[in-house]
Amino acid sequence: MTPAPVAEVRTLIAASPDLLAFGEPTHGEPAFPQLRNALLQALVEDGFRSVAIESDRVAALDVDAYVQGGDGTLDAVLATGFSHGLGQLDANRDLVAWLRGHNAGRPPGDRVAFHGFDAPLEMTTAPSPGPYLRHLHDYLTARLGPDGFRHGRTDLGALLGDDRRWSDVAALMDATKSVGGGAAAMALRAVADDLVTTLYAEAPRLVATSSPQAWRRAEVHGSTALGLLRYHAVAADPITPQERTSRLLGIRDALMARNLLDIRTGERHRGPTLVFAHNRHLQRHPSTWRLAGMDLTWSSAGAVVATLLGERYLYIAGSLGSSAALGLAAPDAGTFEHALGPGLTDAAVLTAEPDPGAVLVDAVTLAAVTHGRRERTDVTAEQGYFPLDAATVAGCDAVLHVPTAAPQGPDPAALAERILALPGTELLLATEESGAPETSWGDRFFYVGPDRRLPFATIVGRDTPGWDEASRLDRPGVFRVNVHAGREEFQRLLGYPPAELEERRPAVDFARLDVILPHPSYGRQGWVCVLNPGPRSVADLDGLIVTAHHRAVLRRSG
Template sequence: MATDIKDVTHAVDAAAVMALLRGRPRLLALGEPTHGEDALLDVRNELFRQLVEQEGYRTITIESDCMRGLLVDDYVTTGAGTLDQVMEQGFSHGWGASAANRALVRWMRTFNDGRPAADRLRFAGFDGPLEITGAESPREALTALHGYLSARVDTDLLDATCTLDTLDRLLGPDDRWTNPAAMTDPSRSVGQSADATELRLLADDLVALLDAQGPHLIATSSPDDGDRARLYGRTATGLLRYHYWMADTSPSRMTRLVSLRDRMMADNLLAVAGADADAAAVGAVDPAAPVDRAPVLVHAHNGHLQRNKSTMRMGGLPVEWWSAGAIVSAQLGEEYAFLATALGTIRHKGVDSPPRDTVEGLLYAGPEGCSVIDARGLAAALGDSPPAPRVSPWFGYAPLAPAHLADIEGIVFVKDV
């Protein structure tokens, strides 16, 4: 057994990772089993650097607000703003305080300095403007989409859909959308009010106008402007849908919310990969045509990237949903690849050495501090008797599920954090 595991274990580098893949995926997803550990982000940063320099990767997208991520992308591509401003305003979930994320942004800006636009690195957030405590107002996305259209579409045609004053009146104060009490009390949500219902219809009409005017908009917009307009449309409709279900009182409310979040993530990932239906609708990309975009590294929690159903407990009840990775994998097939990260210890969180009869325990017995393992080869080596699932004493760490090994291209194992 030890020899078999050693045979499928390699140092973590771009060449070893690419050797695990059946082809050249549009999206290479690297998951993490816990958030907030810069040691894991350092591994991500080094792998991305090697993928850029050796494999032609040009984009990284992470589990952060897609709208805020535009500020980061502007900085790394053009130098707009300052590093401090970007770290403070360009990330959600507190990721801007991470030294490893700061190092990533600084390195991307340095790499891009003096390069032609076509060869520059790009950054994207692929999460919605959502937090565990609630969701943002749809104002920014709706008004940005309206502004894009107003600069390019006949005024009478746009005004027949809605005016900016109409949007402002229906949106009202932003704090009624961002009330954190709405996450636990549906009656505090504005999502099923008459104003929100009308906004959902108007947002749908604005996106329809964006699609219908596709030939003209492509001719009068840069590709980046067109991509951002579709991002505004996806985000506006997604947020309004999310707010609607925040006001729901049925037992399926939380399942709906976590499913909608990952659906928004999946739509953004497909767009970054150049395979989104929105872009195809306006003629910007043919999903069936050969891919001319450089491949993308995706980084998020394992639970958002795995092909199997994701599970968690919320309010003492189990919740199951299809992750963004599962949705994207179903559409892209082998053009989506997933590496799951597993850990040996996080002693400062009370996660000590793993039991020897778990996957983590078997890998922890090896000498390597950080390694990449052929997951399917490991599954074959383990045979018909998979190891026991590991149980974490800390809620913030999600151990690897042994039953999922056959659905993972590789495991990045970090022995001690």
């Protein structure tokens, strides 16, 4: 990763903050976490000593222990130390590896700490508070004895019941199915509050018989349990779905804000903190979202923290022009994003590896170049991109704009060259002259031998109307590589035989990029596919193509 020019960043934001928040407009574009990494490496040289990301705070404790030199492996900590699937991102792997290497041999006060500041919540589920309460209870019991504190002998299991009933998806959608408003849940809130109070009241004794780190871990578990109990209580409130969903979103951001403020309390003597999350969580103005016919409004974590920290909170909003990963086309003229595209002057340039050509635009320049512009309207819900709007432009300290986010993997031509390098491979390019239907013009079909009996791989760039549209190849820059893996390899890769594809089809996102998927039309015949192969899939795809080629050679020779 190439370090970001922190001097220009400092000039643009004009102050040294406690929290420097860098927002991404989507979780699906790799350029933003890559830029975060580059920016962090530069800011560490300028005194920053911690990074906090939109991931479960409790899980992140394991990541921090690892980057501080603790036991374990990188793969293990990526699997357990992140929520929302963030451990699968290459940029997060790079971040954790860099932090551990940077911290090696440094005194504790000079190391860079890793924090998560999210609650352990997903969009449609919330876990049981049980594991978090049990951790706190066990910590207190081991040091104070079961008779040494209130609720030392309380049967938490009797109050909690089966942990699975808390995480029931229906519980967040239907208040009558939530357990958060029952007598046992109310009793648990009182117990949790008493346990956290005991933790603080007995802190001198507890820290003396354990460690500051163990006490802090117990405190984070306790505050997480209380937050989950509050969340479940709102889920059980018999109000309208719109009110309940807005309040649930608000509680999540309130928990985020409290976590950020708590993190700053611990880091205040060591240096500022870089915060990375979605713009919707970091912006200063209220968040709004049109979802399933509901108009949702709530205060973001950024709005809460900015109110309490004032000028010590600085916010850089991320924005995006076009993206191959999202299938997002270039913005129309007249939009905010178009104003920040090619030709923009008076902007500091940030670089990352690979370089997305990002520009950082300060608030004064931003106001001038976006005057009279409008919000872009060419974005679909599936793309997951939240465009710049007037409130974000007016409320941020700068915008970091990526005009064009390049694909992260080989393009179709490069892949075709790699396939053609396999012995005996023949290419058929579908064209008007070849008599192919117009919907397949430009598609590539790879065979072993000149007789072209059955392709072992294809590269296609268009949907076939009425037949093969599930991959949504109409998105700009999106293409698909199809490979005849065979039934055994299909099952090894996907965990079920091709014959079960139809019953599993509703759960498959055939439009997802950079993952191995069943072919939407020929999966039952053992075909798999990858849309826009990138860091997550290209190595496996290369192996699949070689195997499919070998099988084709055997078929032809037999």
